[in-house]
Amino acid sequence: MRIPIVLKVNGKEHSIEVKPNEILLNVLRDKLHLIGVKYGCGIGECGACTVILNGRAILSCQTLAVSAAGREITTIEGLVPEGNKELHPLQEAFIEEGAVQCGFCTPGMILSAKALVDKNPDPSNSAIKEAIRGNLCRCTGYINIIKAIKTGAEKIRERSKR
Amino acid sequence: MSNKKYHFLGKDFPRKDGIARVTGREVYPSDIYLTGMLHGRILRSPYPHARIKSIDFSEALSLGAVCLSFKNTPQKHFNLRQVSVPRATYKDWQVLTDHMRQVGDPFGAVAAETEELAARAAGAVKVEWEMLPSYMTIEQALAARKDLIHEKVYLEDREITIKSNIACTREVAEGDVDKGFKEADVIVENEFSTPRVYHCQLEPRSCVCRPEPDGGITLWPTTQALHNTRILIGDIFDIPLNKLNVVRITGGGHFGSGIHTNPVVLITVALALKSGKPVRIVQSREEDMYDHCRYPSRYTLKIGAKKDGTLVAGEMKASVDIGSHHIQALSYLGVLAGWWHSLYRMPNLKYEGVAVYTNKVPTCAMQGYGAPQVTFGVETTMNMLAERLGIDPIEIRIKNYVGLGEIFWGQGPTVRSLIHSDGVKELLHRGAELIGWKDRPDPKTQTGRFRKGIGMARGFHTSGTGAPVPGEVKDFTTAQVKVNEDGSIDILTALMDHGGGTLDAAAKLVAEEFGVPFEKVGISPADTRSTGYDVCTHATRGVYCGGGAVLEVAREAKKVLLEYASRILDAPVGSLKTKPDFKLGQGIIYVEGMPEKHITLAKAAQTAMNKDWGTAIAAGSIRKVNCPPAYTTYFVEVEVDMQTGRVEIKRVAAGSDAGVVINPTLARGQLHGGFYRGAGYALVEDTQYDEKTGNLRCKGLLTNYKMLGPEDLPDPEDFQVFFADTYEPTGPMGAKGIGEAALNPVPAAIALAIQNATGIYFTRLPILPETILKAVKEGRDHV
Amino acid sequence: MSNSQVIDCDFDYYSPKTVEEALEYLKSEGVKVLAGGTDLLNDIKTGEIVPKALVSILGINELDFVEFEHGFRIGPATLLCKIEEDDRIKKKYPALCEAVNSMGGMQIRNMATLGGNLCTASPGADAAPPLIVLNAKVEVSRKNGRGEIERRTLPIEEFFTGPKKTVLEQGELLTSILIPEPDASSGSAFIKIGRVKLDIAKINCAVYVKGEGDICKNVRISLGAVAPKPVRAFNVEKALAGKKLTASLLAEAAEMVSQDISPRNARSTAVYKTQAASVLIQDTLTTAWNRSGAGREVKE
């Protein structure tokens, strides 16, 4: 069985054909060349493959590409509109606070953080911890990540005041 | 020592690779897509110990796959880890063999146009097996007389016959232990053990290999050591090194799993050579868990002390279950003695270590390389001695630790060096104050369900493996530094940065030396063709040895530049100074005392070019003749639920003596990360085996390999990091390392915090709630 | 060794819009329901399930609802995050909310459904104990020989038949979960112990309790991961029912849990699970009791 689908990723529509067994993670990487989406475990435990689907953070390794057809997908590559040279406040904050080490968890982590601050603009430590519980970072020990999400949220609040 | 005189050291700058990493544009080996590239999949043994009678590839071939088995690969023996010299490197590994020594051992591979097709082809390969008896414990392995895991291994060109599955042994002795123990007023002896923890670096080990038209290959592997990878592959596959290019590419975490060349790299090369096409293999997480793990340990430790707390003698016997292969267990046995000897002065000491093959996942270095294992037992013993003698644990440590002016050999008996800087007392005192050490609970008088405990442990790691006389471990870095025509600077070196900021640190040292803004210093892409040898970014050597080498080469390049400037400014070289001019965004060279007489770096470099004087450039290979101890202390507060045995980490005060701190935020991050992995090591992480099937109980699935998450760790406000105010005279601008030291004392500190809460000493990691509850119910004070 | 990178078996895929249509597809052997996929896709990747076809039910509106009109009804295809975000559920059925909140990470809860958790029927499924103590019923639908939809309703306790086993047969679909209105002056709570915070339960526990003054009028206790399927702690309940609730009575009663459970060594040890079960019951019941009426506390 081959199914033609339209994947809406980062504001662009891609008409492709997939087999039902194709995993969204692999389609995003292999067919759309969005390498910011990472494979870390393939079974839902690490969050490296996180993307935002219709406003919610989900795992692309546990999603069939056919199931994602027609829905809005945002990957790390689409966090800032194309052509916009500035970084997203969360991205800035991740660099400033030392929340990035090897960087392999970073795209997924930032997307989880974005999904959180979109709903909760001033999250507490415990809200942040809960939101990134599903994102494994083996390098940082999470402390600087929590700080970065707070700082990023603050930057967003300040920008929206302006 | 104060950092005030520095423009860049001790200040935070956005890391140079930051933008790539937060935008998803950083390319890791698993992200490489080449035209015509095939996807490889490794065929692995389902049995712990077996021989292959026959393989049937016919179905896989009919699917269009390229198939590879041990019949198509070189049969040379080697050791994947190349940081030791050949006389200390046992060789028991082959690219592929028919002798399967663990579940997951590779015997072949397939490659196809898509990952799915490769998976199908792999599934279609049929194998006939001959079962061999498997040895899942040290005892089982030692009892074996035939069907050994390895029959013969090699040391240089010598063939060595293995007996009783013993891979190697090592003994160290100093002084007279028997006499020492006779002098002791108290003696404490225990057996300690630590688990086989899995690195779980977030990117599974991977590799891409492209055959080149000239018969050579280009490689993008997950590795911590570009040149060692090249030398090993060249040797195995007979490829001249000038045609074998290994490219530096960011890895998604290593923690020691890339010091050795990963088997996946060899297999990728073999597939690419066979197919003539580029091949990529990204291991699945499951495969990765069968690929490597931390050395476990089991050892008895006996230490004797005088009434006043002075240690007089120690004896340690260690047996190490190394799994199916040698990834340099000989040096591991050496460092076990080294860490122990170099934590506390021990005039009389005896050490015996034995490494035993079993049918398990092969063990390799992981952050600390034996130090956390040994520090756990030694620090626990120090507390036991302190308790027996009625001395404060901090006091007994201050009395005995190996510090300023003393000789130590953390990296094993052949790597001896003198200590020139020592912040231990400062770390102990400040940590004690931050955590409230003097108000810590008395385990004997605590009641109630939830009990608080404060624990402390100290440790260190060597900054590299340098020493005045070369020992068993290679240690030098090659670098090139040049001044560009716009006054910017390029650094070229094979040194790797695993995320800790090693290369940023090197850039800062160069910026400081030249007096140019940090942004003006660039890190050039590196590969083995363009760079000279660098041993590896391991052993906490990145900043001290690697950064140190870059700095020394920068000084040579600067000499050339100043010579040009002296011609231009018509002033002797000795009168010239440099400093950054932040308004100009440039470095300037000026005549001391005559600031009006100056020139920008750009102008100097351009003039030199236009006048055909040349480029200000230098290159060199630098070996450090020391490996100063990077000391750390951890003070940890926990709360233990006496009814469920659950432990909650409440507060942490982490102290580090890294000499002059180059990247403060990133350095703090090293301690956060070290603590996190150390705490998981202490409390949950372990790979267990089903003795019947010889398989990992978790089957390589993270569902059952648990690591701590953010909710298991304290809030940022409750995690304090501080640095000792020290200056390492042999270091680049006063710096030493941090890396592994950030983890080494953590398991001990947590175990001792639990002891402080419960009154029970735990001698086995991980300390699970099940163990705690059982000990509580049985009324034990020691398990 | 399994391969979590790709799915290397082929299957068909359908995404019907109605229950009717879905039931039609499900008649054939090897056709599996796909909800959030957080369990099912893992089972496919590890080779435990090799489906002929998957029927996605996430596009079926009839299965995705939270209704308070005729008692509380919830559709099996409701995402866990929607349960967690619903203030009405939080207020009335805190045990369910707590259970859901403890499940996986945010991404899992954004994908996984309540029905999926029940139908997987893992012995440690977190949604089961709260639904059991809340006296929930489930509605199961199928198509009969004449092509008509038949529905049956059963208590959720009867839904589970063993580890990863339910009463569901090929061709059947869980179509609704019904939870009765909790009594006045009642409270519920859920607590789980995992190896780490993000984990499948070593053991979990839900309690529903109705108080009358100091008297424990009615109590239901359920535990997960301590038997082949989620169980009620009948012996403990019996020891408490109708009695004045004190900490010492509770401690004594909770000990009796050892007669209600038959734990194995999964993710822990049987001994530990038995000891922890008693503590967990006390903690969960205390929380539920505190919720059951203003300012009431379990007395010493």
Ligand SMILES: Cc1cc2nc3c(=O)[nH]c(=O)nc-3n(C[C@H](O)[C@H](O)[C@H](O)COP(=O)(O)OP(=O)(O)OC[C@H]3O[C@@H](n4cnc5c(N)ncnc54)[C@H](O)[C@@H]3O)c2cc1C
């Ligand atoms: C990282 C991770 C963490 C997890 N943590 C937890 C946890 O803490 N606690 C916990 O309990 N679980 C946990 N789970 C398991 C899983 O997420 C839950 O069981 C989830 O609720 C399953 O729902 P789903 O919609 O994804 O089900 P699916 O995977 O889509 O389906 C599960 C099974 O139910 C069947 N099914 C689904 N809906 C219906 C229906 N309406 N009628 C008939 N059959 C149906 C499917 O055919 C399949 O067999 C975790 C899983 C992962 C990957």
Ligand code: FES
């Ligand atoms: S790769 Fe999807 S959660 Fe790990």
Ligand code: FES
């Ligand atoms: S930065 Fe390496 S995994 Fe998070």
